[in-house]
Amino acid sequence: MAAKVSMNQQASRPLKVAYDIARLTAGGANGGIKVHHYEFLRCFAEHFSDQLQLHIFCLEEIVPELDFLTLGGNHQIHILGSRAAFEPRDFEKNLPPLHYWPEPPENLLSLLGIDVLYAGFGFSQLYTPDVPQVSLIVDVLHRVYPESLPPEEVAFRDKWYAEELEKATLVQTNSEYCKQQLIDEFGADPDKIFVIGVPVHGRFNRVEMGQLPLEIAHIPHKYFLYPANYWPHKNHKRLIEAYALYEKEAGEDALHLVLTGDMNDLGQARAKQIEELGLTHKIHQIGHQDMPTYKALWELCHSLVFPSLYEGFGIPILEAMHFQKPTALSNSQCLTQVASPESLNLETADKSELAGTLLKLHSEAEGYRGETNALERFTLPQEAKNWIHRIKEAANRCRKGVARSV
Structure with a gap:
């Protein structure tokens, strides 16, 4: 079980957030979601490190791109998979502590004292009922334009959307339009869904x-x-x-x-x-x-x-x-x-x-x-503040004994 802390103890230290972006790859293949995550993470590290300690879970290949995590705070990078011949610090020496997890233990989040798991691609292999999860679902493309995806991908997304909407403490999406689509298409609980815009032009x-x-x-x-x-x-x-x-x-x-x-x-x-x-x-x-x-x-x-x-x-x-x-x-x-x-x-x-x-x-x-x-x-600092408020809400819902869906 994750370590139990009082609300006063929680307020005295930054909230520990496991930020799972393990599906992110080097280069531009991920499109706008990569810009989305990097700009918010940069903003958190630079301006909100007194409120958050980020534990980034990712692939080794993107680690040199995460040097901005040293702008403030004591953030850490957790690499899912074995260490390869590739050495991230050969490309970028200014990096936070690195941890490798070839086979993450089931209780990894508890071992790290994580308060909230953030699933940056909607779902996470790190999920445990003991830690509240906030899931990012950026669109409902597979329902609106199913012909744009292979049938097996449409079926997969249907399955995991339903699962995440059920088990996540809160669900983040990018627009009021997407929020309404999740409600209409999946019968999602409106009180669990919040909207954070993506103003990353700065x-x-x-x-x-x-x-x-x-x-x-x-x-x-x-x-x-x-x-x-x-x-x-x-x-x-x-x-x-x-x-x-x-x-x-x-x-x-x-x-x-x-x-x-x-x-x-x-x-x-x-x-x-x-x-x-x-x-x-x-x-x-x-x-x-x-x-x-x-x-x-x-x-x-x-x-x-x-x-x-x-x-x-x-x-x-x-x-x-x-x-x-x-x-x-x-x-x-x-x-x-x-x-x-x-x-x-x-x-x-x-x-x-x-x-x-x-x-x-x-x-x-x-x-x-x-x-x-x-x-x-649309301003990034304001959206970042809104996001932090929701992360704290997820932590407090579980701490106060609000019923989980699973």
Whole structure:
């Protein structure tokens, strides 16, 4: 059993939180959820170490990326799996203490005196009924667009969503839209679900602008930007079809299109599509980029085009407002809750209409530049405070004997 402490004792020390991000990998394959976790963790370490002691559970390959944990407090990293020839401190010497767990014992959280387990990908192998769990569920994609996922993944998500909604003390999601979807689709208890936005655009203020990648260095301010991985619901195939029509209509003045997705199998399929359409000189797949380069991509683009069919939040929408870029986006219900009212609506159902929207964004861009004051609704420190409040609530619910679901 986890060590029992009084509320006064608890208040005298930081809350010990096991933060499980064991599904996170190096590079950009995880998409926005990686930015989400890193920015919140950085904020916690830098500003809230008096309230939290973080025990990060992760794979060894991402450890060099966690140097920000030394900004404050006494945080620790727990590596699930055996030590490999790879030595994290060879890449980043400024790291907190590292612990390796080739086969974690069942009572690991109790041994560490953990107060709350945070499942950063919705579920955790570290779960024990003795420690309250807060689960992050970022979307309900598999119910809204099941065709975007393999059938076995849809079945898997159905199973674990139901399980986590039952056994978790609290469940975090990214938007009021997602919260309502969890209630409607799974009969979730509204009192167990809380919303934390993902305002991570401020990270660009920490880095100097880099250079555009060589393949697009010749087109500053003359390209649409679409920063998204090549997942089916991101709608790259339809965007490329529409761009071909737009490029034919706009002729020599046509803006280029820059895609930043991780080059997985679907990315390779889009590369083939681009080649078949004869657009390799106009559509550029540049893959995952580091922060200075990504900042340059934003600073020097013409506008954001965002035809995604489904989002749990929509981080690039806030990024576009941060850089004061004109924006065209799909009418996904979640995006309309986040976006500036000045954004242009993208009709994604028909490629001809989508092509027409690209022409409009090209020629009338100034009318679709969001107001930066719209960002005032979203601040990372405030969302971090809200998150800490909920983590403490989870700890207190169990301490006070509130009935658990399992």
